[in-house]
Amino acid sequence: xxxxxxxxxxxxxxxxxxxxxxxxxxxxxxxxxxxxxxxxxxxxxxxxxxxxxxxxxxxxxxxxxx
Numbered sequence: 001x002x003x004x005x006x007x008x009x010x011x012x013x014x015x016x017x018x019x020x021x022x023x024x025x026x027x028x029x030x031x032x033x034x035x036x037x038x039x040x041x042x043x044x045x046x047x048x049x050x051x052x053x054x055x056x057x058x059x060x061x062x063x064x065x066x
Contacts, residue, residue: 037052
């Protein structure tokens with residue numbers, strides 16, 4: 001069986017533009033992974049990561065902006 005693990009050791013994370021220094025609920029995403037968008041809680045950087053298919057992420061962002 002093929003591994004479905006994605007190596008995130010070199011991921012460059014960026015915070016949501018809504019992040020602030022007062023502990024708001026924020027997310028970070030990593031760019032540069034073909035076909036996938038890793039998402040994590042900015043307050044739990046060593047916690048779990050959700051990997052979303054890029055198409056689903058694009059649809060989510062479009063819906064949130066609407």
